[in-house]
Amino acid sequence: MAYRNLLTHDEGAVRTITVNRPDKLNALNLDTLNELTLAFGQAAQDDAVRVVVLTGAGDKAFVAGADIAEMNAYTPTQALSFSRIGQALMLTIERLGKPVVARIPGYALGGGMELAMACHLRIASNKAKFGQPEINLGLIPGFGGTQRLLRLAGRGAALELCLTGKQIDAARAHALGVVTEVVEPEQLDTAVKAVAEALSVAAPRAAAGILDAVLGGGECAIEQGLDYESQGFALCFATEDMREGTSAFLERRKPQFKGR
Numbered sequence: 001m002a003y004r005n006l007l008t009h010d011e012g013a014v015r016t017i018t019v020n021r022p023d024k025l026n027a028l029n030l031d032t033l034n035e036l037t038l039a040f041g042q043a044a045q046d047d048a049v050r051v052v053v054l055t056g057a058g059d060k061a062f063v064a065g066a067d068i069a070e071m072n073a074y075t076p077t078q079a080l081s082f083s084r085i086g087q088a089l090m091l092t093i094e095r096l097g098k099p100v101v102a103r104i105p106g107y108a109l110g111g112g113m114e115l116a117m118a119c120h121l122r123i124a125s126n127k128a129k130f131g132q133p134e135i136n137l138g139l140i141p142g143f144g145g146t147q148r149l150l151r152l153a154g155r156g157a158a159l160e161l162c163l164t165g166k167q168i169d170a171a172r173a174h175a176l177g178v179v180t181e182v183v184e185p186e187q188l189d190t191a192v193k194a195v196a197e198a199l200s201v202a203a204p205r206a207a208a209g210i211l212d213a214v215l216g217g218g219e220c221a222i223e224q225g226l227d228y229e230s231q232g233f234a235l236c237f238a239t240e241d242m243r244e245g246t247s248a249f250l251e252r253r254k255p256q257f258k259g260r
């Protein structure tokens with residue numbers, strides 16, 4: 001499918017989705033949010049896709065936020081709808097049931113940092129900058145940033161970043177647990193490829209179970225979270241991949257997971 005603001009590319013079981021508005025530092029307008037929702041919906045349904053990499057075009061930005069020019073004219077009703085569409089997209093990504101890796105070459109600000117935080121792993125260039133600068137625009141984060149930053153980095157960091165609106169570098173983002181890996185800019189593609197390829201040969205049902213247990217379990221009492229884990233664990237025993245993984249260990253060979 002052809003998109004106006006996105007590029008998609010498949011390599012093996014890895015689908016890369018690129019926000020392609022480099023002249024606007026890949027800012028998220030409504031059209032782009034809707035296209036991302038479609039693109040992630042398709043990736044979820046396509047069994048051949050086991051991993052999604054999300055990035056922004058060019059080397060200057062992942063995504064520099066929601067489109068300020070478009071938001072400038074919004075009424076409160078339009079803002080509510082924009083925020084809800086954005087939040088639903090972030091939940092779609094977070095609950096995709098397949099690993100999503102954010103490749104972050106540069107700015108991840110406002111809605112861009114929120115988009116990155118909805119992904120499961122975040123690999124950043126050491127040139128990347130992060131921040132929730134909405135307060136400088138007389139706004140608050142509207143795509144789940146207050147909630148995901150709180151959960152990823154704790155109340156202190158969430159309040160610090162949202163209240164000051166300041167930019168932090170990739171090293172600080174890493175120290176806060178917002179970024180999983182920081183590399184030299186020229187190593188970014190290699191690092192993302194290594195992680196995506198490793199995930200693409202992992203057992204998909206096991207990956208889905210881990211995502212369910214960690215993401216679902218993080219939102220409830222430990223008893224319920226442990227139940228998510230038990231259910232996910234038991235489900236793996238219904239897969240050929242679990243027999244293959246355990247047999248391969250016993251036979252001292254590499255497993256070949258088929259997604260069944």
Ligand code: CO8
Nearest residue numbers: 024025027064065066067068079083109110111133142143
């Ligand atoms: N929206 C629209 N256009 C943008 C955005 C943006 N967020 N960011 C950059 N651009 C555009 C610029 O306007 C410029 O366009 P043009 O060339 O046509 O004038 C082009 O991208 C290049 O940008 P700059 O010239 O500003 O590049 P610099 O290198 O000088 O600066 C910065 C880079 C520091 C990243 C700067 O562009 C900047 O500060 N951008 C805005 C960052 C920001 O505040 N982001 C948060 C936006 S608010 C938000 O994301 C809220 C999310 C939830 C919304 C829910 C609401 C209901």
